[in-house]
Amino acid sequence: xxxxxxxxxxxxxxxxxxxxxxxxxxxxxxxxxxxxxxxxxxxxxxxxxxxxxxxxxxxxxxxxxxxxxxxxxxxxxxxxxxxxxxxxxxxxxxxxxxxxxxxxxxxxxxxxxxxxxxxxxxxxxxxxxxxxxxxxxxxxxxxxxxxxxxxxxxxxxxxxxxxxxxxxxxxxxxxxxxxxxxxxxxxxxxxxxxxxxxxxxxxxxxxxxxxxxxxxxxxxxxxxxxxxxxxxxxxxxxxxxxxxxxxxxxxxxxxxxxxxxxxxxxxxxxxxxxxxxxxxxxxxxxxx
Numbered sequence: 001x002x003x004x005x006x007x008x009x010x011x012x013x014x015x016x017x018x019x020x021x022x023x024x025x026x027x028x029x030x031x032x033x034x035x036x037x038x039x040x041x042x043x044x045x046x047x048x049x050x051x052x053x054x055x056x057x058x059x060x061x062x063x064x065x066x067x068x069x070x071x072x073x074x075x076x077x078x079x080x081x082x083x084x085x086x087x088x089x090x091x092x093x094x095x096x097x098x099x100x101x102x103x104x105x106x107x108x109x110x111x112x113x114x115x116x117x118x119x120x121x122x123x124x125x126x127x128x129x130x131x132x133x134x135x136x137x138x139x140x141x142x143x144x145x146x147x148x149x150x151x152x153x154x155x156x157x158x159x160x161x162x163x164x165x166x167x168x169x170x171x172x173x174x175x176x177x178x179x180x181x182x183x184x185x186x187x188x189x190x191x192x193x194x195x196x197x198x199x200x201x202x203x204x205x206x207x208x209x210x211x212x213x214x215x216x217x218x219x220x221x222x223x224x225x226x227x228x229x230x231x232x233x234x235x236x237x238x239x240x241x242x243x244x245x246x247x248x249x250x251x252x253x254x255x256x257x258x259x260x261x262x263x264x265x266x267x268x269x270x271x272x273x274x275x276x277x278x279x280x281x282x283x284x285x286x287x288x
Contacts, residue, residue, distance in 0.1 A: 032058070033281060124285055149181050183213050187217070221266065
């Protein structure tokens with residue numbers, strides 16, 4: 001009996017060593033759909049250095065130039081064109097970057113022409129920001145632009161932080177009227193995320209909803225993880241469809257590490273998290 005007790009501590013020590021020596025699980029690849037490169041390549045390098053320091057496995061990111069020296073305001077299509085070209089050139093130099101271009105809906109034919117031009121240069125995503133660009137998503141000049149994007153196979157990324165009253169309702173109406181266009185509504189409505197549960201009912205109406213709305217959960221997921229309303233947020237993600245949800249950081253306002261950590265803390269299955277982290281982006285953008 002004494003011999004048995006003498007052996008047990010050694011066995012436990014060996015087991016503890018084996019656990020300690022086990023390699024850490026490899027990081028899961030992630031695609032970040034919401035990165036602001038306010039200072040061009042300098043921002044890109046800082047972003048990727050921070051991602052590497054956080055030991056994340058970056059599969060790619062969608063980079064936009066909103067929020068820097070260019071706000072893409074109405075009446076200056078030449079400046080918008082130059083900024084788009086600079087961004088396309090940056091993406092050509094850094095293949096991990098998916099270039100996100102923009103136009104201003106109130107520039108009319110100039111906006112439509114620029115949309116066609118950038119689509120011809122391989123741009124897959126158009127960013128529109130009603131609050132920053134100072135336009136109304138319900139304005140009749142918006143619809144021809146987003147419909148044209150759909151014809152050209154360009155995804156329209158709309159800000160949807162619900163800064164403006166009625167933001168989500170306006171965007172839903174736009175998506176209903178442009179059923180052949182795929183939309184990403186960034187921030188999933190912010191604290192108004194509850195509105196988007198209407199999609200669960202919209203899908204039950206015959207010939208009404210084309211299921212063309214995707215969401216990125218940048219910033220909002222950071223607020224929701226471990227919050228009093230986390231269960232409701234997860235319920236909403238499942239109601240809009242896990243296959244329609246994308247991960248974003250909203251860098252530089254928030255680092256990718258915070259977005260990944262928030263996703264990990266949400267009460268979702270591993271399979272659901274994998275779709276949000278990268279699977280849905282691969283499908284939407286045709287990535288490898």
